[in-house]
Amino acid sequence: MNEIIKQKLTLLPDLPGCYLMKDRQGTIIYVGKAKVLKNRVRSYFTGSHDGKTLRLVAEIEDFEYIVTSTNIEALLLELNLIKKYDPKYNIMLKDDKSYPFLKITGERHPQLVITRKVKKDKGKYFGPYPNVGAAKEIKKLLERLFPLRRCKSTTPGRPCLYYQLGLCIGACVKEVSEEDYKKVTDEITRFLHGGHKEIKKELTEKMFTASEGLAFEIAMEYRDQIIHIETIMEKQKIAMNDFTDRDVFGYAVDKGWMCVQVFFVRQGNLIERDVSLFPIYNEPEEEILTFLGQFYEKANHFKPKEILIQDEVDLILTEQLLKVKVLQPQRGQKRELIKMAIKNAKIALNEKFFLIEKDENRTINAVENLGELLGIYTPHRIEAFDNSNIQGAYPVAAMVVFIDGKANNREYRKYKIKSVIGPDDYESMREVTRRRYSRALTEELPLPDLIIIDGGKGHVEAVREVLENELGLDIPLSGLVKDEKHRTSQLLYGNPLGIVPLGRNSQEFYLLQRIQDEVHRFAITFHRQLRGKNVFQSLLDEIPGIGEKRKKLLLKQFGSVKKMKEASIEEFTKIGIPVNVAEELIKKLQS
Numbered sequence: 001m002n003e004i005i006k007q008k009l010t011l012l013p014d015l016p017g018c019y020l021m022k023d024r025q026g027t028i029i030y031v032g033k034a035k036v037l038k039n040r041v042r043s044y045f046t047g048s049h050d051g052k053t054l055r056l057v058a059e060i061e062d063f064e065y066i067v068t069s070t071n072i073e074a075l076l077l078e079l080n081l082i083k084k085y086d087p088k089y090n091i092m093l094k095d096d097k098s099y100p101f102l103k104i105t106g107e108r109h110p111q112l113v114i115t116r117k118v119k120k121d122k123g124k125y126f127g128p129y130p131n132v133g134a135a136k137e138i139k140k141l142l143e144r145l146f147p148l149r150r151c152k153s154t155t156p157g158r159p160c161l162y163y164q165l166g167l168c169i170g171a172c173v174k175e176v177s178e179e180d181y182k183k184v185t186d187e188i189t190r191f192l193h194g195g196h197k198e199i200k201k202e203l204t205e206k207m208f209t210a211s212e213g214l215a216f217e218i219a220m221e222y223r224d225q226i227i228h229i230e231t232i233m234e235k236q237k238i239a240m241n242d243f244t245d246r247d248v249f250g251y252a253v254d255k256g257w258m259c260v261q262v263f264f265v266r267q268g269n270l271i272e273r274d275v276s277l278f279p280i281y282n283e284p285e286e287e288i289l290t291f292l293g294q295f296y297e298k299a300n301h302f303k304p305k306e307i308l309i310q311d312e313v314d315l316i317l318t319e320q321l322l323k324v325k326v327l328q329p330q331r332g333q334k335r336e337l338i339k340m341a342i343k344n345a346k347i348a349l350n351e352k353f354f355l356i357e358k359d360e361n362r363t364i365n366a367v368e369n370l371g372e373l374l375g376i377y378t379p380h381r382i383e384a385f386d387n388s389n390i391q392g393a394y395p396v397a398a399m400v401v402f403i404d405g406k407a408n409n410r411e412y413r414k415y416k417i418k419s420v421i422g423p424d425d426y427e428s429m430r431e432v433t434r435r436r437y438s439r440a441l442t443e444e445l446p447l448p449d450l451i452i453i454d455g456g457k458g459h460v461e462a463v464r465e466v467l468e469n470e471l472g473l474d475i476p477l478s479g480l481v482k483d484e485k486h487r488t489s490q491l492l493y494g495n496p497l498g499i500v501p502l503g504r505n506s507q508e509f510y511l512l513q514r515i516q517d518e519v520h521r522f523a524i525t526f527h528r529q530l531r532g533k534n535v536f537q538s539l540l541d542e543i544p545g546i547g548e549k550r551k552k553l554l555l556k557q558f559g560s561v562k563k564m565k566e567a568s569i570e571e572f573t574k575i576g577i578p579v580n581v582a583e584e585l586i587k588k589l590q591s
Contacts, residue, residue: 004062009045011351012038016074016256017067018081019090024061029091031081033074034194037065056089060437066273067344069336080269100135100140102126102192104185108178109154109171112139112188118268124185126192140223143167145199146187149176170568200226206478242269245304248334249292249313250341252349253284256521259345259352260291263337265304270337272312274301274346278520286314286562293321310338317566363405366507371449373500373508374493380404383436384519386454386482387428389529395420395433396530398523400447403514414526426462429453430480437471450476452512454519457497480516488513543588545581553577565589 017037021030021044034040038043042055068074080565082090105111106122114135118125143150150168151160156175162168169176169184191199207222248263260389262274288309296303307326309318319326329335371378382402387395395417401408415432433451440447453459453466460479478500479492491512503511546554557575558564564585572582 005045005060007355008063008351009042009353011428012041012065013067013347013475014038015067016071017065017188018074018077019063019065020085021056021060022062022064022082023059025063027064028085028087029059030056030087031078031085033071033078035071035074037067041065064275067340067347068161069340074339077270080271084271100132102135102139103199103368104148104188109149109176110181110185111149112142114139124189133163137225142188142191146179146184146191148184148188155324156583157257214502223259244306246306246308247304248337248341249288250310250338250343250345251284251288252342252345253280253348253355256280256525257349257352258284258287258291260288260346261341261345262295263341265337273341275344277348277352279517280332283589285312285314286428289317289321292318296322307332308338310342362507366511367405369506370508370511374450374476374504375477377449379448379476381448382452382515383448384452384454384515385429385432386434386523387425387432388523395423395428396523396527397428398519398526399432400515400519400522402511402518405511406513407518412522414522416530425455426458426503429459430462430466434466434470437467437473441471441473447473450478452515452519453477454482454516456481457492458496460492476549480512482516488516543581543585545578545584550581551576 014036016033016035017043018031019037020028021032024030032040041063044053044060049057058078060235066077068077100114101118102125103113103115104124105113106124114132129154144167147162147167147169149171151172154171156171156173159170159173160168163170163173166313170181203222205225205305207219207226210216210222211217215410244265246265248265249260250263251258251260254258255277258280259276260276264272264274276291292309297302303322304322305322305325307318308320309315309326309328311328313328315326315328327334329338367380367382368378380403383399384400384402385397386521387397397415397417399413399415401411412438415435417431419429419431420427437447439445448565451463453463456479460477464477467477476493479488479497480488481492488509491502492498493500502512553575554564558567569579569582569586572585573579577585
C-alpha cells in the first residue's frame with residue numbers, strides 16, 4: 001500500500017457513495033458502492049481476500065470517491081459509472097437491464113404499468129426504483145388504493161374479475177369520463193410525489209388495530225406494504241427521467257482555496273464528474289464566473305442544454321456568459337443534485353487541507369534540515385515578504401509568518417507603500433522591512449529566526465542594508481528566486497549571496513515553495529482589493545453631484561464598479577441618488 005492510499009484511507013467519510021479504484025496509469029479498474037465508504041474501502045487493504053480480490057488490490061495505486069445521500073443513490077450511480085468506464089474487474093450484466101419505472105399511460109383509458117424504457121410520450125413516469133419487486137409491490141398497492149383500468153375491455157359489457165374485486169375502475173361495465181380518470185391519476189401522482197406519508201400513517205394505524213385484534217396475518221400484510229413504501233419512496237437524485245443533458249456545479253471555499261465539483265448528467269443519468277481545486281484571489285462569486293467561462297471555452301467541454309448552479313452565483317451574468325439555460329432550483333431533484341455537488345466539494349477541500357497538514361507535520365524535520373543547510377539555528381519562526389504593484393500604481397507589500405513549517409495567518413500583515421514614487425521594488429522592500437522591524441524593536445515583538453525575501457540579489461541586499469546598517473539587527477536573510485514559469489527555482493543565502501543546493505524533491509524545497517506561494521497569494525490579493533476600491537472611489541470623484549456622503553452610500557450599496565455597471569437608474573434613485581446624477585453616473589460607467 002503506497003503513501004497516497006494510506007493518507008486517503010484516514011480521510012474516508014462515514015457516508016454512502018461510490019468508489020473508483022485506479023491503476024498506476026490512472027485507469028479505472030473497479031467501481032463499487034458502499035453504505036459506509038470508510039468501512040468498505042478500508043476492507044480492501046486489511047484482512048484476507050480471495051484470489052480475484054488480491055489481484056485487484058495488487059493493481060490499485062490510487063482511488064477516488066463520490067459521496068451520495070442514500071444507499072439507493074449509490075446503487076444507481078454505480079450502474080452509471082460501470083456503464084461508462086467498463087472496469088475490467090467489474091462483472092458486467094449481459095442483458096444490460098436498466099431500472100424500472102412506474103408509468104400512467106397517456107391513453108383515453110389510462111393504465112398503471114411497469115416499464116424499463118422512458119419515452120417522450122403522453123405518459124407520466126415515476127422512478128426509477130431500486131428493483132422490479134418493489135415496483136410491483138407499490139403498483140399492487142396503488143391498484144388497491146386508486147384503481148385504474150385493469151382489464152383489456154374499454155367498452156361497457158361484461159364486468160371483469162378485477163371490477164368485482166374492486167380493483168378496476170369499471171370501463172368494462174360503464175362509461176368512465178375523463179374527469180373520473182383524472183381524479184384517480186391525480187391521486188396516484190400525489191401519492192408518488194409525497195402523499196405516500198399520509199397513506200403510510202393510515203396503514204400503520206390499521207396494522208396496530210389488526211394486531212390488537214389478534215389478526216396477525218392482516219397486520220403482517222400491512223407491515224409489508226409499509227416496508228415496500230419506505231423502500232420505493234426513498235428519495236434518489238442520481239437518475240432523472242426527462243432525458244435532458246445538464247451540468248451541475250457546486251463549489252466550496254476555505255482558506256483561500258476553491259473546489260468546484262461538476263456533475264455531468266446525460267440522458268437523465270449522472271455519468272461522470274469533474275473536480276477542480278485552485279487558490280483564489282477574488283471574491284468566490286467572481287472566481288466561479290471565471291471558472292465557468294474557462295470550463296467551456298478554454299477546456300472545451302461539451303455545453304449541455306441546461307446548467308444548474310447554486311444561489312450565490314449571479315444568474316443573469318452566467319446566462320449571458322454561457323448562452324444556455326441556467327437554473328438555480330430551490331427544491332426537488334435538481335436542488336438535491338446541487339447540494340450533493342456542494343457536499344462533495346466541501347469533502348474534497350477538507351481532504352486537501354488534511355493532507356497539507358500532514359505534509360506540514362513532516363516539515364518540522366524540513367525546518368531542522370533547512371537550518372543545517374544554512375548553518376544557522378533551527379528557524380522555528382520564518383517571516384517572508386513580497387511586493388505587488390502595476391507599474392508603480394497601488395503599491396503594496398505583504399508579510400506571512402510560518403512557525404515550525406506551518407502558516408500562522410493570525411500574524412500575517414499587509415502594508416500600503418507610503419514613501420516610494422514609481423515602480424521601485426528595492427525601495428519598497430526597504431520601507432516595509434524598516435516599518436516591520438522598527439515596530440518589532442519598539443514593541444518588543446518576537447523576531448524571526450529567518451527572513452525570506454521573494455526576490456533576487458538586489459532585493460536581499462536592500463533589506464540587509466536596512467537590518468544591519470539602520471536597525472543593528474543580525475537576522476539570517478535569504479532570497480527566493482523564481483524561474484521563467486514563475487515557480488520557485490533557487491534559494492540564495494550568505495554574504496556574499498550564493499545558491500544553496502536543494503533537491504527539487506526534498507521536504508526543504510517543498511517548504512520554501514509553500515512559503516513563496518503563500519506570500520505571493522497574500523500580497524496580490526491585497527493589491528487587487530486596494531486597486532478595486534481606489535478605482536471605485538476615483539470614478540465617483542469625477543461625477544458632479546456625488547460628494548462624500550453619496551460616495552459612502554454607493555460604496556455601501558454596490559461595493560464595486562462591476563456591480564454599478566449592472567444597476568439600473570431605478571436602483572440608484574431607490575437609495576436617494578437624483579435622476580440626473582444617476583444618468584451622469586451611468587453615462588460615465590458606459591464610457
